[in-house]
Amino acid sequence: MKNIIIVCILFFALTESPAQQKTKHPKNIILMIGDGMGTAQIYAGLTAKKGTLNLEQCTAIGFHKSQSSDSYVTDSAAGATAFACGEKTYNGAIGVDVNKKALPTILEAAEKKGLSTGLVATCSITHATPACFISHQPSRSLDEAIAHDFMATDIDVFIGGGRKFFEKRADGKNLVDSLKAKNYQIASSIQEVKNINKGKLAAFLADEQQPKFSDGRGDQLVPSTETALAILSQNKKGFFAMIEGSQIDWGGHANDTQYIINEMVDFDNAIGKVLDFAKKDGNTLVIITADHETGGFSLINGNMKTGEVTGKFTTGDHTGVMIPVFAYGPGAEKFIGIYENTAIYHKMMEAIGFK
Numbered sequence: 033m034k035n036i037i038i039v040c041i042l043f044f045a046l047t048e049s050p051a052q053q054k055t056k057h058p059k060n061i062i063l064m065i066g067d068g069m070g071t072a073q074i075y076a077g078l079t080a081k082k083g084t085l086n087l088e089q090c091t092a093i094g095f096h097k098s099q100s101s102d103s104y105v106t107d108s109a110a111g112a113t114a115f116a117c118g119e120k121t122y123n124g125a126i127g128v129d130v131n132k133k134a135l136p137t138i139l140e141a142a143e144k145k146g147l148s149t150g151l152v153a154t155c156s157i158t159h160a161t162p163a164c165f166i167s168h169q170p171s172r173s174l175d176e177a178i179a180h181d182f183m184a185t186d187i188d189v190f191i192g193g194g195r196k197f198f199e200k201r202a203d204g205k206n207l208v209d210s211l212k213a214k215n216y217q218i219a220s221s222i223q224e225v226k227n228i229n230k231g232k233l234a235a236f237l238a239d240e241q242q243p244k245f246s247d248g249r250g251d252q253l254v255p256s257t258e259t260a261l262a263i264l265s266q267n268k269k270g271f272f273a274m275i276e277g278s279q280i281d282w283g284g285h286a287n288d289t290q291y292i293i294n295e296m297v298d299f300d301n302a303i304g305k306v307l308d309f310a311k312k313d314g315n316t317l318v319i320i321t322a323d324h325e326t327g328g329f330s331l332i333n334g335n336m337k338t339g340e341v342t343g344k345f346t347t348g349d350h351t352g353v354m355i356p357v358f359a360y361g362p363g364a365e366k367f368i369g370i371y372e373n374t375a376i377y378h379k380m381m382e383a384i385g386f387k
């Protein structure tokens with residue numbers, strides 16, 4: 033009997049080391065949000081790219097239920113607060129609950145644990161989606177208050193538009209100067225962003241909103257993503273980043289199929305860079321999803337050889353349809369299934385070992 037027990041203990045000791053018993057936590061999390069990106073938007077981009085997207089490299093796929101606390105159809109503020117804070121709130125809320133009380137965000141949790149943090153967007157950095165990760169305000173329209181909330185954090189990199197909300201403020205404060213005093217490098221063009229690969233970075237690529245991809249913004253999201261990853265990955269403890277393809281939503285509001293396609297392809301190019309990084313790193317969890325669908329967009333014709341797409345819209349607003357979630361890397365399997373949008377926060381927090 034004694035011998036059998038010893039043999040058993042030896043067997044377990046040999047087959048399962050303590051390291052293997054522990055679940056593997058990713059060191060880094062990159063959340064990518066295609067604002068307004070439903071399955072038709074994705075498929076329009078896929079068709080325009082003649083049949084394949086970088087997104088397809090994701091290994092785990094699920095769906096989330098996007099409804100907000102006060103509406104069947106969410107806006108980007110309640111949607112991003114669900115991802116950032118794990119609670120359903122009212123449309124327009126920036127990182128606050130239904131009683132307008134501040135909710136801690138995953139970006140703030142990462143900062144507290146000593147990780148680096150970053151936000152990248154193709155709209156004003158104070159716009160609803162990025163704002164919900166770093167700010168706590170009762171309304172998404174309070175751009176100057178949202179900009180001020182950036183100063184309360186130690187975010188390492190942010191890249192987007194919205195310079196005027198930092199610089200030309202009703203309270204007379206110049207927060208760009210305050211950022212400089214906090215040792216941020218200030219970039220005002222994509223060329224400057226490309227030339228920076230260490231230290232802290234605040235990049236303002238527009239005074240307010242960035243233009244469309246096709247109206248002069250061009251390929252800024254890919255190099256912005258590369259710079260953010262270069263800076264953030266220098267922290268041995270890891271990082272949390274949110275990267276947004278902000279204007280897929282605006283193409284939907286405009287009922288403009290080509291606008292959607294251009295922004296979707298741009299976002300997928302950034303997805304390619306992120307997945308390349310995650311593959312090489314081996315310790316990065318990537319989640320790609322949307323806050324909601326925009327436009328009630330559908331595809332009534334297309335051609336995989338020519339890349340042509342014929343789209344049709346049912347609304348100029350958001351819709352309440354189920355939203356796909358794609359994941360890659362350690363912890364990706366947690367994102368299989370159908371769950372509330374708030375579960376994305378909880379799954380990320382569990383995956384990285386914060387709870």
Ligand code: MG
Nearest residue numbers: 067108161278
């Ligand atoms: Mg957005």
Ligand code: ZN
Nearest residue numbers: 068281326350
């Ligand atoms: Zn919208």
